[in-house]
Amino acid sequence: MDNKLITLSIKQAHEKLITKEFSARELTKEHIAHIEKTDGNIRAYVSNTFDDALAEADRVDERIRLGDVLSPLAGIPAAIKDNILIRGHRATAGSKMLETYIASYDATVIERLRKQQTVFLGKTNMDEFAMGSSTENSAFFPTKNPVDVSRVPGGSSGGSAAAVASHQAVFALGSDTGGSIRQPASFCGVVGMKPTYGAVSRHGLMAMASSLDQIGPITRSVEDAELVFQALAGKDPFDATSVTARSVPVIKGLRGARIGVPKEYFDVEGMDTGVRASVERALVEMEKAGAKLVAISLPNTKHAISVYYIIMPAEVSSNLARYDGIRYGYSTYKAGGDDVLADVYERSRSEGFGKEVQRRIMLGTYVLSAGYYDAYYKKAQQVRTKIKEDFEKAFENVDIIATPTTPTSAFRFGEKTKDPLSMYLEDIFTIPANLAGLPALSLPCGMTNGLPVGLQLVAPWFAEESIFAVGKEYEHVTRGV
């Protein structure tokens, strides 16, 4: 990369802003120019907010001129997944249903970043309503993987991961319900983090499955992920499930760390041998740095996808009932005919939602319907308890768990679109952390056949600090950063 301004970490950019090596306007303009040059090919963004970005950059420059103390994220250009609301700007969630929808308020995470004077460059592409693992389910266009443009960037936060990987933003926000931050981060060779459930407010994130959704950062280093997480985290009166982080025991680095290696994550059908080899090499590196590898078992891992594909669609069917063609979004109201109210609902939803969204609404409605509730929904909630208990038990003996983020590296466009189930199996290693509510981060741990591999670190509830400490040290010993 010949342009140094777009390759900086958050900390480097911050230092250079306050020492006036360049201005916030220059930093923002370089990113805009780079987006204009490269996004015709990558297509990470669905809309831009360049005017607001430059105005915010100017406000940051004014504060630098006055000698004010800057927040760590002040003047840092960022990309925001398009299911997170920025007041006055489009928020499509990758759906025809919301193609022209303008957000009427700021999400809490946006308010928090605004307080730090983060510069928002635009909104990033995603699988429709965050349902998918390749960004091919976007109603508008697919995003390409910057590492290999014949391959998907992963999903659903594929636009955010591609933007960060291709230096179109210093960092991005994504949302993760079953792996939607970590899997695309893994595919694009960047860092992606899902916080503990409740650590970050979901207010202003379009709800997909409320008991699983979390917003988190996508960055080019673990240190950057930590800085963004610190800016986002905290209790919010507008999200009743958000909490003040509890103080829990954490580890400070690899020396003496007990790292759990669950056998169930290294032996699944269809697992790429190159992915497994890269992750195993990473484990050896960590051992060399003083960590102790502990073989563990999470026996209910095999049920995670089944549990997820009952609980998630159940919550989806309820959450997406709000898109009814009445108050906002796609509507057949004016299409004519002698429609009554129920026709507007049905026609708007049938025309506005894509197939995968409809499939999940149907599945969710089915598993919640009379006669099937106990067999599916209740059973899934019980097995969810068992999955959570597996982790509780494991964390009695280990500080952190290390696994591959995904069973394979980035796949080709169209490879998994015909069979929904094959796409669902992509999330086998990421779903358990959502079901249990645990913090988890994916970071690059090498390449296989020219494609990035992700190492997933999972910590106990609210022990994000352990993940950051281990992740930063791993990056230090392997990349010298």
Place this chain on the structure above:
Amino acid sequence: MDKETIARIAKLSHLRFTDAECAAFAGDLSSILNYVSELNAADTAGVAVTVRAGELVNVFREDVPTHGKDLARAAELVNAAPDAEAGYVKVKAIL
């Protein structure tokens, strides 16, 4: 999953499909339900359900408007609807 079940679930979901779409959904949903039926093998006798990932705390607070009587904002919300009159969203007849 038969056609009648798909039609019933579609009705409950406020969705409307062609026959070809119904057939495709029947195939997809059957294969997913077939996959998740492996859960029957899990022993859940006496296991409590997990409804949420986090803890549950009471969140009582005063019900105060955050934006006061902001008529411009109210108009913005009403105008997002496909049709409105005198500050109200207009809908089709219910029957």
